[in-house]
Amino acid sequence: MPAPSEPLEKLGFLTIGSFDEADPGGGHETTLRxxxxxxxxxxxxxxxxxxxLQFGISSPVAVLAAASQRTRRIELGTAVIPLGWENPLRLAEDLATVDVLSGGRLNPGVSVGPPMHFDDVREALYPDTADREDFGHERVTRLLRLVAGEPASRFSGTRGIEVFSDRVQPHSPGLRGRMWYGAxxxxxxxxxxxxxxxFLTSSVVRAExxxxxxFAAIQRSHIDAFRAAHPAGAAARVSQGLVVVPTDTATxxxxxKYEAYAAARLPRTRAPQGPARMLFSPDLVGPSERIAEQLYAHAGFLAVREVVFALPFSFAQEDYVQILTDIATRLAPVLGRRPVSSRRC
Structure with a gap:
């Protein structure tokens, strides 16, 4: 194993939170567990x-509000909220509320663009304004201003017996610095x-x-371009999110099952897919030592100190328990990550 020049600083995981239509409560409870x-x-x-409109988490902010009351330390993120479905003012209120409830642990990830299958949902989503909606980057700019506490109203003060603020309430001062973009x-x-x-970069990039x-070279170019444009430069935060499935303690x-899953998805990684030329990363499946070797040979991984490893979509809860346990106890130490108890809070 090559020795890492710098240890992994932050270890996260991502779940789709799937559920059975006949028992949605059970699936959401599994996600919280x-x-x-x-x-x-x-x-x-x-x-x-x-x-x-799928059988996965439709309201991540609500789910993370629940998670905030069942955890004390772990940070809670969304990857990602598509802003085409959202009103930035209302979303800013929800994000700030959950951040306050969590004690400042929320990490909202967002993206822009038209809602998926917009022609099918436009009458339900924007019945009167569909043709006038702007789904570009102004939407995220507006959200960032509101989260930062810039004015949302021309009025503040007292009317009758009610007191009004001109900015989103509650205001959570540190939230703006924990806003992520999935690109x-x-x-x-x-x-x-x-x-x-x-910057959240995942297992899919566009081969422009x-x-x-x-894939790795394209992802690295995105990371470098992000940092070159960021005021913090090389210190700007980037998190990589590949599908990683260690098998150390697997039956x-x-x-x-894991190897068959990865093999079925492998063909899509060999060439760009669709008109947008989306390129997918192969899933990393195997013993932790081998996965670590693959990561240390990956140009994108070498540029980050934070990861959010994605869990596969369709496995059983016992599979996710094994995978998460192996990531935390087998893979993370090989990547140089110190246990939480030995790090400064």
């Missing part, structure tokens, strides 16, 4: 995906830096003209 387990295992952060393109990575946000088809049946 996984977050509790993550805290027990010493993970620094737990992140949830956002899935509208898959070079331009979006640059804009995240220009907005002085943190002239970029080639080497033979689990190993076979």
């Amino acid at each position: 996984m977050i509790e387990l993550g805290e027990e295992l010493g993970f620094d952060s737990a992140w949830v995906r956002h899935r509208h 898959a393109s070079l331009g979006s990575a640059r804009r995240a830096g220009e907005h002085a946000m943190n 003209d002239g970029a080639g088809t080497d 033979p049946e689990q190993r076979a």
Whole structure:
């Protein structure tokens, strides 16, 4: 194993939070228990995906509000909230509320662009304004201003017996510094830096003209462009999120399942997919030592000190327990990450 030049500083995981339509409460409870387990295992952060009109978490802020009351230390993130579905003012209120409830542990990740399958949902989502909605970066700029406490109203003061503020309440002063942007393109990575946000880069990037088809090289170029545009430069925070499945304590049946899952998804990693030329990273499955070797050979991983490893979509709870436990107890030490108890809080 090559010795890491710098240890991994923050270890997180990401879950889709899937559920059975006939028993949605059970699936949400499982997600909350996984977050509790993550805290027990010493993970620094737990992140949830956002899935509208699917059988996954449609309201991550509400789920993380619940998680904030069942945990004490672990940071809670969204990866990511698509702002095309949101009113930035109302979202800013929800984010600030959960941040206050959590004691300043919320890490909201967002993205911009039209809602997925917009033609199918436009009448329900924006019946009167669909053709006038701006789904570009102004939407995230507006959210950032509101989270930072800039005026949302022209009035503040007392009317009758009610007192009004001109900014979002509650105001959580540290939240603006914990806003993340999930980007898959070079331009979006640059804009995240220009907005002085943190950068989430995942297992999918866009293979734009002239970029080639080497996933790790493209991801590294995005990280470099983000930091070049960010006021903090090389100190700007970046988190990498690959699908990582260690098998150290897995049963033979689990190993076979994991390997079959990765093999079925491998063809999509060999060439860009669709008109947007999306390029996917192979899933990393195997013993922790081998996964660590693959990570230390990955140009994107070498540029970060934070990771949010993504859990596969369709496994059973016992599989996720094994995977999270192996990440925390087998893989993390090989990556040079010190246990939480030995680090300064």
